[in-house]
Amino acid sequence: MEDRSARLMRAALDICLLALIAEKERYGYELVRELGKEDLKLVKEGSIYPLLRRMEREELIRGHIVPSEDGPARKYYQLLPKGRERLRAWGSEFVQFADAVKSILKGRVDLEQH
Amino acid sequence: MNSTDVRSTALRRKAVKTVVECEEYWKRCRVPQFLTQELVIELESHLEGAISDGKKPEAISRPKEWARTQARDCSTPQSLKDRILDWACLLLSIGAIFTALLHVLQWTPAFRIGIRGFALIACMAAATKLLSSPKASFVVFNPLHRKGLIAYGDYWGICAGLILSSIIPLESVTEVKSIYIEWSWPYSLVLLVGALFLEVLIRRRSRDPWITSTPDMGRPPGLALVDDAYLQRKRELERLALRWSIFSTGSTGLGWWIAPGEAHWIMELVFALSICWLLYLLYTEFTRRSSGGCASV
Numbered sequence: 001m002e003d004r005s006a007r008l009m010r011a012a013l014d015i016c017l018l019a020l021i022a023e024k025e026r027y028g029y030e031l032v033r034e035l036g037k038e039d040l041k042l043v044k045e046g047s048i049y050p051l052l053r054r055m056e057r058e059e060l061i062r063g064h065i066v067p068s069e070d071g072p073a074r075k076y077y078q079l080l081p082k083g084r085e086r087l088r089a090w091g092s093e094f095v096q097f098a099d100a101v102k103s104i105l106k107g108r109v110d111l112e113q114h
Numbered sequence: 115m116n117s118t119d120v121r122s123t124a125l126r127r128k129a130v131k132t133v134v135e136c137e138e139y140w141k142r143c144r145v146p147q148f149l150t151q152e153l154v155i156e157l158e159s160h161l162e163g164a165i166s167d168g169k170k171p172e173a174i175s176r177p178k179e180w181a182r183t184q185a186r187d188c189s190t191p192q193s194l195k196d197r198i199l200d201w202a203c204l205l206l207s208i209g210a211i212f213t214a215l216l217h218v219l220q221w222t223p224a225f226r227i228g229i230r231g232f233a234l235i236a237c238m239a240a241a242t243k244l245l246s247s248p249k250a251s252f253v254v255f256n257p258l259h260r261k262g263l264i265a266y267g268d269y270w271g272i273c274a275g276l277i278l279s280s281i282i283p284l285e286s287v288t289e290v291k292s293i294y295i296e297w298s299w300p301y302s303l304v305l306l307v308g309a310l311f312l313e314v315l316i317r318r319r320s321r322d323p324w325i326t327s328t329p330d331m332g333r334p335p336g337l338a339l340v341d342d343a344y345l346q347r348k349r350e351l352e353r354l355a356l357r358w359s360i361f362s363t364g365s366t367g368l369g370w371w372i373a374p375g376e377a378h379w380i381m382e383l384v385f386a387l388s389i390c391w392l393l394y395l396l397y398t399e400f401t402r403r404s405s406g407g408c409a410s411v
Contacts, residue, residue, distance in 0.1 A: 028156050029163030045164075046180045049156055050187050065155060072158035 006043045014051055015094055016040065018079065018087040021061055027074040028052065052077060060086055125170060129161040132177040139181040142248040143189040144320075153184050185248075196319065203312035204239045210305040212238075215386035217299060224298035234383060356395045363388040 020026055020034050031052075032045050042048065055061045060083030067073045079087070136157055140150045157180065164174050174180075192200070212235055216225055244250065366388045370381040 027159055029160045032160070033163065033167070044175055044179070044183065045160065046175050046183045049153075049184055053187060063152075065152070072162050073155050074159040075152060075156055 015090045021077050022079045025076045025078045027076050125165045135177040136181040139248050143185045145188045149188050206309035208238045209235050210309050213302040226294040227297045228294045359392045359395050363392045
């Protein structure tokens with residue numbers, strides 16, 4: 001069960017990250033924290049960074065280092081226009097998919113028991 | 115200092131250890147310098163956030179696992195040609211150092227060298243490659259990982275073990291077919307020039323176009339609370355290693371002086387290695403002192 005939810009999480013992680021970054025500039029741990037607030041626990045917290053780097057290479061987001069006086073510097077990510085477009089496309093695709101799954105399950109499976 | 119502060123400092127100490135281990139791993143994986151700096155920044159800020167949320171660094175991820183996950187898409191695998199060049203350069207460099215030392219120690223422009231001599235160079239190259247691999251970074255070379263032992267001492271111990279275990283079996287072979295060649299100084303010169311040429315070639319090939327266009331960010335402030343403590347401990351260990359190396363060079367020198375027959379030859383090489391290592395440690399010590407890094411310790 002855990003493996004399945006981890007796989008689902010992996011499939012939706014890039015959209016979630018883009019959506020969180022779209023809201024405002026965020027750094028790595030802040031993203032993990034926000035996902036945790038929504039009850040989306042990552043199996044490996046470090047797994048978001050390769051994904052962020054990939055999105056940076058694809059020019060969906062841009063990272064910049066912000067030094068700090070009293071602690072380590074942070075790398076903040078901001079959404080780029082290409083990322084905004086991609087988020088819109090991926091988001092509607094995902095919602096469509098989720099709605100389709102929901103309509104299949106509705107009336108056939110008693111989800112309240114879970 | 116209350117118990118919360120003590121706990122927080124202990125957690126930060128663990129976090130610094132994680133950062134040091136991961137950074138060493140990324141360097142060994144040939145992750146470009148600017149990317150390594152970014153990875154360090156991200157790891158540090160992640161650990162800082164996790165600690166302030168009351169999590170333990172080991173609860174986030176084990177250092178090895180974190181380092182591998184991040185290195186997977188940052189390091190560039192070496193091509194076969196680059197690997198061959200690396201090996202050739204290493205063999206030539208070690209060969210050049212050995213033969214130069216033998217010229218000096220025996221105070222002669224020419225000497226006889228047999229199979230054992232070449233086997234020794236190959237063993238040293240293999241040991242150096244083995245110990246400089248990313249996998250070794252979590253075991254051997256992290257001074258924070260040790261408790262009172264010296265990482266340099268480990269290196270020496272492993273090399274000495276490899277050398278002795280290779281020399282002793284070869285002894286019986288070379289006794290029967292004593293193949294020796296006359297080694298004169300022009301050969302040593304060729305080795306040296308060859309090693310330098312390959313080194314320049316490797317540096318040119320491995321120059322990353324990103325590095326020239328991306329300014330060096332310098333070392334970020336990091337987990338400042340314990341960064342200084344870590345540096346001080348590292349310096350202490352390095353100075354201890356220096357003292358140990360001076361002692362071992364003196365001992366092996368004495369051994370070389372008094373050892374009879376075949377053992378004399380082996381001790382000569384061990385002595386030569388000690389001198390090499392001592393010179394390296396002295397070089398790093400003086401470099402640090404000249405840049406003012408060691409004045410306070």
